[in-house]
Amino acid sequence: MSRAQLVEMARKDLEHGRNGTLDQVDDVYQVPIEYYYDAERWEAEKAKIFRRMPLMLAATAELPxxxxxxxxxxxxxxxxxxxxxxxxxxxxxxxxxxxxxxxxxxxxxxxxxxxxxxxxxxxxxxxxxxxxxxxxxxxxxxxxxxxxxxxxxxxxxxxxxxTLDPKSDLDISRFLSGYDELLDQFGFKDWHFQHMQRVEGPNWKVAYDGYLDYYHLPILHRNSFGTEIGNQANYYSWGPHTHLGRPDAGLEEFEGKTDEEWPITTLVAGVWTIFPHISIASFGGGGRSVMISQLFPGDTPETSYTNQIFLMEKVPDTDELKQEAQQQFDFLKFVVQEEDYATGIALQKNLDVGARNHVLFGRNEGGGQRFHKWVDAILETPDEDLNKLFQTG
Ligand code: FES
Ligand SMILES: [Fe+2]
Structure with missing residues (x-):
């Protein structure tokens, strides 16, 4: 069932790639600029989102x-x-x-x-x-x-x-809205924990916006990897959780295949975000691996930190493979620290000077729009109604 859903998304990505189109949302969306620095808002996000929502804190592979x-x-x-x-x-x-x-x-x-x-x-x-x-x-x-x-x-x-609230009665399965069945296709329960490293960043939402955004890839990441992927994303959502695919005419080679024949590395490619603070980036090839980025608010509204957790399908067992894995960890730390978060930290300094009262998310940035709407909705929902919020997905 979930594999079929993955194939369906891949076919949509292929169609968009062929037609030169992408999934756009209806309107450009404004986020009030103070949402990124206002101390009261930030306290409310910690209390009502981080302390009430289930957080993906560990991988099975960390405590097998x-x-x-x-x-x-x-x-x-x-x-x-x-x-x-x-x-x-x-x-x-x-x-x-x-x-x-x-x-x-x-x-x-x-x-x-x-x-x-x-x-x-x-x-x-x-x-x-x-x-x-x-x-x-x-x-x-x-x-x-x-x-x-x-x-x-x-x-x-x-x-x-x-869930960090011991008294919470929020049903974690319900919160996952069926998204876990798609994540299940990775087969993480049999993977291996390989490495963890930490990166300091700007406000947690400034940082998280970047994981929901392909628009910046060929620009900000032009010297690292960004020109390989293009600047367009297709967003697929389950409740508050969003997967990023992209228009890709190259998927044509699998078009005639049955659901079972599509290669799993192709089907789970892209970015898998888990609300409110996780992004899983998948790397294919023989030694399949993922980087799970786990974001947390820092000590002030202007800061956050990210644990980068690396899981691998197979333990690298030769010096060459170990070295390759280490290069991958170093490279991804560099990209996030020196490209994404360096930009975010400089961006953060502009937000509270009174120059503008909102920032924009375009029709091509539906993932970011959806994320901010979910943040607003959860902040407004009393404890007793939280389960209802996820009922309809
Ligand atoms: S605080 Fe743990 S034994 Fe005293
Ligand atoms: Fe980025």
């Missing part, structure tokens, strides 16, 4: 075996993701129930129990408090009531979503 874990900070919340003895993923606030110490240092690892660095209370990967140091001295408490605080989580298609 029972006992593996990942600890990280996400939008100001310290999170611990574990894989329990039964192989299930769980997520917790990375906080000891005694007096609140961070239980596990940030990073990935393997541990069958977690002992707090402050007074050695010990927890299982299921989040249960299993031992209290000098328990007789401490006094009696109901241990069952002092496990780690669990966060809603879902592992799907080799990716792991976590």
């Amino acid at each position: 075996e029972a006992g593996d874990y990942k600890a990280m900070e996400a939008a100001g919340v310290q999170v611990l993701i574990t894989r329990t003895r039964s192989g299930e993923v769980k997520a917790f606030v990375n906080m000891c129930s005694h007096r609140g110490a961070r239980l596990v240092d940030n990073g990935c690892g393997t541990a069958h129990k977690f002992t707090c660095p402050y007074h050695a209370w010990t927890y299982s990967p299921d989040g249960d408090l299993v031992a209290i140091y000098s328990e007789d001295d401490f006094g009696e408490i109901e241990k069952r009531a002092y496990g780690l605080t669990e966060l809603p989580s879902l592992e799907k298609s080799g990716l792991i979503w976590v």
Whole structure:
């Protein structure tokens, strides 16, 4: 079913390529300029988007075996993701129930129990408090009531979503709006984690806009890769999540093939964004790989940071392949840091000087338009209505 959807999109991209057309939305759209720097707006985005929406915080490949874990900070919340003895993923606030110490240092690892660095209370990967140091001295408490605080989580298609609000009843599957079935076609659950690196950027939406935009490719990226792809995108959406394809007459060579015969590298090419803060760029060839860009607001409205997580279908097992992979990581860091984010950081300085009151998204930038409309809609939606927002996709 989802493979058929991928083929259908590829056929549309082929048709547009042949006709010299692209999917355009109806109108040019204005985004008020203060949305990119206003402190109140930025606080609301952190509270109502990052703290309420499911966030794709990890790939299965980062914690593939029972006992593996990942600890990280996400939008100001310290999170611990574990894989329990039964192989299930769980997520917790990375906080000891005694007096609140961070239980596990940030990073990935393997541990069958977690002992707090402050007074050695010990927890299982299921989040249960299993031992209290000098328990007789401490006094009696109901241990069952002092496990780690669990966060809603879902592992799907080799990716792991976590909602940072422990009380959230937002259905993560529903939020995914069927998009996970398309992501499933990558086969990430059997891929390997290879590398992670961090890049500092401008306001998170200034940065994210760039991932929804092919318009800039042959211009801003003319010296790196941009002239190979063209400046046109076709946008395909599931709920708030958007895939970027492009008009491509070159797909003609697969035209007569059945759905099963289309090569998977061609079908998953392009950019896959996951609302509100993920972009997956796919690289084909023999050693298939993806760069998952994971954006978070920084310490001020004008800053953000991005974790670039690299997954590969096969572990590079020769020096030559390892070197090639490293060159790819370095190249993509260069492109994002020196081209996209350097432009974004300089752009950011222009926004609050009073020169203009809005920025524009063209009829060819429907992905960006849709993203900003979803941000507005979520900010306006009270907690109790969040599930309804995703009902209709
Ligand atoms: S804060 Fe963790 S044991 Fe005291
Ligand atoms: Fe770019």
